[in-house]
Amino acid sequence: xxxxxxxxxxxxxxxxxxxxxxxxxxxxxxxxxxxxxxxxxxxxxxxxxxxxxxxxxxxxxxxxxxxxxxxxxxxxxxxxxxxxxxxxxxxxxxxxxxxxxxxxxxxxxxxxxxxxxxxxxxxxxxxxxxxxxxxxxxxxxxxxxxxxxxxxxxxxxxxxxxxxxxxxxxxxxxxxxxxxxxxxxxxxxxxxxxxxxxxxxxxxxxxxxxxxxxxxxxxxxxxxxxxxxxxxxxxxxxxxxxxxxxxxxxxxxxxxxxxxxxxxxxxxxxxxx
Amino acid sequence: xxxxxxxxxxxxxxxxxxxxxxxxxxxxxxxxxxxxxxxxxxxxxxxxxxxxxxxxxxxxxxxxxxxxxxxxxxxxxxxxxxxxxxxxxxxxxxxxxxxxxxxxxxxxxxxxxxxxxxxxxxxxxx
Numbered sequence: 323x324x325x326x327x328x329x330x331x332x333x334x335x336x337x338x339x340x341x342x343x344x345x346x347x348x349x350x351x352x353x354x355x356x357x358x359x360x361x362x363x364x365x366x367x368x369x370x371x372x373x374x375x376x377x378x379x380x381x382x383x384x385x386x387x388x389x390x391x392x393x394x395x396x397x398x399x400x401x402x403x404x405x406x407x408x409x410x411x412x413x414x415x416x417x418x419x420x421x422x423x424x425x426x427x428x429x430x431x432x433x434x435x436x437x438x439x440x441x442x443x444x445x446x447x448x449x450x451x452x453x454x455x456x457x458x459x460x461x462x463x464x465x466x467x468x469x470x471x472x473x474x475x476x477x478x479x480x481x482x483x484x485x486x487x488x489x490x491x492x493x494x495x496x497x498x499x500x501x502x503x504x505x506x507x508x509x510x511x512x513x514x515x516x517x518x519x520x521x522x523x524x525x526x527x528x529x530x531x532x533x534x535x536x537x538x539x540x541x542x543x544x545x546x547x548x549x550x551x552x553x554x555x556x557x558x559x560x561x562x563x564x565x566x567x568x569x570x571x572x573x574x575x576x577x578x579x580x581x582x583x584x585x586x587x588x589x590x591x592x593x594x595x
Numbered sequence: 596x597x598x599x600x601x602x603x604x605x606x607x608x609x610x611x612x613x614x615x616x617x618x619x620x621x622x623x624x625x626x627x628x629x630x631x632x633x634x635x636x637x638x639x640x641x642x643x644x645x646x647x648x649x650x651x652x653x654x655x656x657x658x659x660x661x662x663x664x665x666x667x668x669x670x671x672x673x674x675x676x677x678x679x680x681x682x683x684x685x686x687x688x689x690x691x692x693x694x695x696x697x698x699x700x701x702x703x704x705x706x707x708x709x710x711x712x713x714x715x716x717x718x719x720x721x
Contacts, residue, residue, distance in 0.1 A: 574628045584642045
């Protein structure tokens with residue numbers, strides 16, 4: 323094999339995968355930041371009386387920051403791991419590789435990428451779902467605040483305050499705990515679903531070695547083995563896409579309603595008086 | 596090499612061509628939802644800024660407008676690679692706008708909510 327061409331080919335493929343996965347990490351981190359603000363907005367709206375300045379709960383803010391750093395480190399490790407685990411381009415530099423071995427390495431590298439991407443998509447759907455859940459709760463509190471006239475708490479028929487405690491935490495804590503459980507369950511389920519093809523692939527035999535002498539033929543050999551996994555994961559991505567679109571439109575509708583409620587409040591309340 | 600049965604079954608019901616076709620339409624759908632989300636948040640933020648007498652955001656609208664220009668190319672994109680780059684060009688500005696609005700207006704939102712609550716209380720005679 324022409325070693326220079328092989329190295330260039332493998333490096334281009336690895337760089338493309340790295341770039342795509344880094345974009346995925348950016349999207350997840352951005353969604354985590356937005357989710358943090360949505361949860362804080364919901365918590366703020368639950369306080370009675372509403373504070374004129376943002377009140378940061380030190381413990382929960384620190385916890386959120388630590389979670390974000392941990393998530394970033396974990397995602398970084400997932401994305402950058404192939405670079406430190408002797409990628410194919412490095413192996414080729416140490417000497418000519420057997421064609422079937424090269425194809426098998428490429429096969430696993432691409433399958434890992436597809437699996438990671440499916441996991442990222444699942445995480446986005448879960449995060450968007452959590453955002454909509456929290457956002458809708460915040461919207462309901464806000465609407466109640468505007469329509470009922472101040473205070474996030476509601477009273478039941480016996481005149482008892484229900485839902486939100488004066489510091490806005492009691493109703494929220496239950497929601498946060500269930501959200502964390504939901505996130506963890508979703509993450510485990512997603513990990514299980516997306517990991518299944520990879521574990522299955524470990525048992526595969528190497529592609530039959532033929533007289534190939536170019537990087538393109540190695541890729542072709544690898545792609546021949548990849549196509550059932552690729553198609554199955556493509557199908558999973560598009561099904562997840564349907565859920566994702568549904569959640570996104572709910573989020574858009576909730577925000578649109580919030581804007582209309584504010585508009586109504588401003589028209590009736592005098593706005594910048 | 597033989598893939599597990601269920602993978603082969605799933606694979607038989609989908610192809611890369613179908614994937615690209617549905618990705619285009621799904622991409623268009625979620626991008627439209629994203630546009631509405633970002634637009635509504637800019638409007639909400641500007642309403643809040645109006646109440647607390649701050650100048651409205653204008654640059655965010657310009658960035659949002661730029662992403663709208665990319666939208667027709669989503670449907671016309673000939674391959675997945677270009678579609679990914681287009682999606683990158685649309686969603687990265689969207690996320691940056693959202694994160695900017697939320698961080699820059701934290702104090703504004705709190706003051707606005709307090710003011711709205713007090714105005715409503717006064718209106719209700721409390």
